[in-house]
Amino acid sequence: MLGTPGALIATAAAPSSAFGSGRPLADYGATRERLLRKRTVRHIELTNGNLVLEVPVPASISKSGQGAEFSRMRYMAVTCDPNDFVRERYALRPWLYGRAPVELMICMTMYNEDATLFTRTMSGVIKNIAHLCSRTRSKTWGQDAWKKIVVVVVSDGRKKANADTLKVLGLYGCYNEAVMLDHVSDKPTTAHVFEYTTQVVVGPDGTVTVGACPIQLIFCLKEKNQKKLNSHRWFFNAFALQLQPNVCILLDVGTKPSGTSLYELWKAFDRHPSCGGACGEIRVDAGKGQWQLLNPLVASQNFEYKVSNILDKPLESVFGYISVLPGAFSAYRYKAVLGAPLESYFKGEALHSGAAGVHAGTFESNMYLAEDRILCFELVTKRQQAWTLRYIKSAHASTDVPAQVPEFIAQRRRWLNGSLFASIYAVLHWYRIWSSGQGFLRKLALMLQAIYNLISLVFSYTAPANFFLAFFFLVSSATSDPTQDPFGGQGAAVLEAVENIFIALMVVCLVCSLGNRPQGSKLAYTGVMILFACIMGLTLYCAGFTTYLALNAAGLTNLRNWTLANIEQLFLTSGFRDIVISLCSTYILWLVASILFLDPWHMFTSFLQYMLLIPSYTIILAIYSMSNLHDVSWGTKGSDQAHTDLGQATTQKKDGKEVVQVKVPTTQGEAEELWSSMQRDLATPKPEVHQKRSADQKQQDHYANFRTNFLLAWIVTNAALILIFTSSWFNAYIRRKHKESGNRGPVINPYQTVVFYSMAAFAAVRAFGSLLYMLMWIFRL
Incomplete structure (x- = not known):
């Protein structure tokens, strides 16, 4: 006692x-x-x-x-x-x-967040507790x-x-x-x-x-x-162990839950006994009147968050395994995470703190940068247990996102590296699904999800090459006929110039990423993002022009010719078919899904900004993260000395x-x-004080060696795809086959068809999962 x-x-x-x-x-x-x-x-x-x-x-x-x-x-x-x-x-x-035991424990973690961010989160928590106290008809909640x-x-x-x-x-x-x-x-x-x-x-x-x-x-x-993992260890292994909560909610200071969000999260556990973890929708705080959406970087992140919450999270929730419950706003059933899940979760703390007798390679160290992904995988595959993870769309929380390029790149470095290696770990350990206590149908669903994740991982690994090839194919298709050139007969010169600029920008990103902090190369990164946005605009223009060429080849530039036979001929034209099916299946499905979720406004306020910044998400962030695999820090350096003041x-x-x-x-x-x-x-009132950043610690040699080898393999893979499918002999072969077939449309590279139809397939799967989630939500399944 x-x-x-x-x-x-x-x-x-x-x-x-x-x-x-x-x-x-x-x-x-x-x-x-x-x-x-x-x-x-x-x-x-x-x-x-x-x-x-x-x-x-x-x-x-x-x-x-x-x-x-x-x-x-x-x-x-x-x-x-x-x-x-x-x-x-x-x-x-x-x-x-x-x-x-208590019913609910809320953990708010902070580092050096200011008073504004703290009161923002705390006031949201207080409003939620007041709401629980007002539910006088509830069996669990009420005045006390x-x-x-x-x-x-x-x-x-x-x-x-x-x-x-x-x-x-x-x-x-x-x-x-x-x-x-x-x-x-x-x-x-x-x-x-x-x-x-x-x-x-x-x-x-x-x-x-x-x-x-x-x-x-x-x-x-x-x-x-x-660091944060240690803070969570105080919460779970010290305070929660004594108070034995039913549900634990994790919040980062700076994230503000809406007035009933914590109740909505708790209700998921109350309604579904098999629910081991849940998360809600994290929204970008765009300020009063949404004025921060005037910043293209904030607007693009707003769109990214919305699409994830409308398509990705619902799809994963249908499977029962959400790959990551965001640590900034998530909840867990305490008894579900006890044992192996928490033990694996906190293993990352020992790895990154350099604890005596604990050694890890760079793969494992990077994997534990996404410790919340490890926790989710361990929870769903817990031996002889059948826990599921759910997305609760009625639970909302708002958070600030980086508004400056350096902060954005630095944040995503940890996210991308951690998620890449944690995803590889989950795919390689797919067999653990069968040692869990999940039902047979659930195991089959999880296996399908593992295959889906594997394909997504491959496309993520080759994303820079795929984007370059999409750009190359669209521009070259639009300029393949000198008599119908969108650049007044200078299409070949434009393609060559822009192609060289594209490669030069990738080289600039690589050079800036090797050893430079984003804060020290702000101007270079910002300039590269602007030029990539211009290239993306050019690519979209060429996509539209290619569509026009297909319409013209089918005789449909005149509305009087829109007959069933001509429309059928149009869809037999590969250029039109591939572009329309891939782009429309993606963007129209985004719009339809957003309307189904009664939240379409981001399509009008943030879509264009996101489209123009897609190259930055695909190339700049990928290059920087791959170039810094040796950096396995969480962005803050420990102060491990005892003080006597x-x-x-x-x-x-x-x-x-x-x-x-x-x-x-x-x-x-x-x-x-x-x-x-x-x-x-x-x-x-006090003047704004900019915090000085601590110097990076010297990394061990094997971290740098791993970074070099992995980066080289990644560059070689993407470069090989680009060299093969843009080579003159390959494209000459494609043009010859195209001419022999008698096709009147623009020349289409077969790899372009693979990429475009893959985009369509991914969009269809996500849209189907989103629709199924809505049906399950309506019928409370």
Whole structure:
């Protein structure tokens, strides 16, 4: 047993009446320093060998007569690894109050996000909990629903945390620097855990609204910066292990769920006992009036997110296996992820932290850049279990996306490398489907999905070559007849010039990617993206002109000739047939699916921007990610040194008992003074400060060697496709065969037909899956 609540609580002295004696208001820094110096030396008995303090919260947010959870903040200086949290007999308030197991635990992870991003997510969570409390007819929820919900905020590194965000947490009543200690009995503190049941809503400028529904809030401030996986390990292996939640929801700070989204996610688990994980729709936050869509980069990402949520996620949900539940907004059934899924998920932390005795090659290290994909695969293939993953279209959350080219490229590097190797891992381990507890029909469906994923992986690997060939075929087809040249008889010269520019841009991308950070080559990357957009516009123009040539060959440029025989002749013309079937099956199906989902607006606001930036997604991102396979970092560098700036609790013997001597604030007045100075500081506008980026760590030689070999293989494969299908002898052969067949349309390369029909097939499968998902959604299957 962990002991009784009374044994765990070391209560501070009663509030003093000396506060508010007319002392002039001081700024936060001065107030903080003065109160830190005034901390009272106290002797506190350790509880189960652990230091636990309870200190008053400011009168401005406390509720008298409602118990300690509303009037006192609880602090634990945790000195163990998260895996040992329960074993070391630490206890959380909900457990002490007999509220475990809880129904819902929400994990908000952050690094150094500012106060605006934090309050954005926190206010969304509070609205969702208020909604659950308002569902008075529910068997699970109702007026006291907040007692079944615990919100856990995990910050990755005390020195890395944003100062204003910590002040916001202080205004919530769940942070007080004055009580923190960096050592307890000579053991370094690994995490500072604050607990408070708050009833306020805080704005980024320090505005406080009192009277919100109660929120059981736990703030875990890690002493060291050990990355997001470690934060999730604190959540799952420490806090969730003790409170035994039914459903766990993961949120990144900066992602704002809509008012009922968390309920919608929870409802999926309540309605479907076999549901082991679920995700909702992540939307791009385009600002008020959608003004950020004026930025083509934001608009293209908006379109990409929408298409994924309308076509890809529904298709995978029908199969029962979503390849990735986004860590920024997803949910898991706790008992489903216990065991092998979480063990595999957290293996990535040991690999990337360089833990003693843990060694991994570059393939495995890159694979664990997409640790959420590994978790999803392990969950669905869990031995003798039959868990499925679902997409919940009624659950929404909005998030910021990169608005600048360097940030966009750097973000996608980790996404692309991780997803590539995680996908290869899933395809190579397809046989594990048959050792799971899934039903026979589900296993067959998962095998079909594995084949689909394999084909998608091949096309993804050869995407740069396929795009170049599509460009080459369309332009060469449109310019194949000098008498019907869209460039006034200069088609051959235009094709040669643009082809050389295309290759030169790829070389520029490759050179910039080998050793340069995107931030250091912003101008070069931006220029390349603009030129690729121009080439894409030229390609679309040639596609339209090729269609016109096919219409002209069939005599259909005159509306009077639109007879059934002529239309039949038109579809026998390979150029028209291939282009129309591939492009229309893709873009028209996008529009139809969007209308079925009652969300077609992105087709009008973001479609053109996405089309023009397709070469950048296909080529620039691919080249940069492949050129940096040796970089297996998550974009933040750890701060793994123990700090000694907070003071420590020293062990002493008193009356035969082991106690610690600590300096802590003792009065509610002091807490109120610090709270008020935090509020004033947040209300004071500050100049924007650009954070300095830490220097990249030197990578090991075998990482660089793997990168070189894989990059060479990738370049050779794509270059071979381009050289073969653009060679003069091959195209001469195609033109001869075309002439012998008597075809009046433009010359069509057979590989072009393969690419175009493959596009059509992929679009058809995605559209069918989307339609089937809608039917299942309507009938609640």
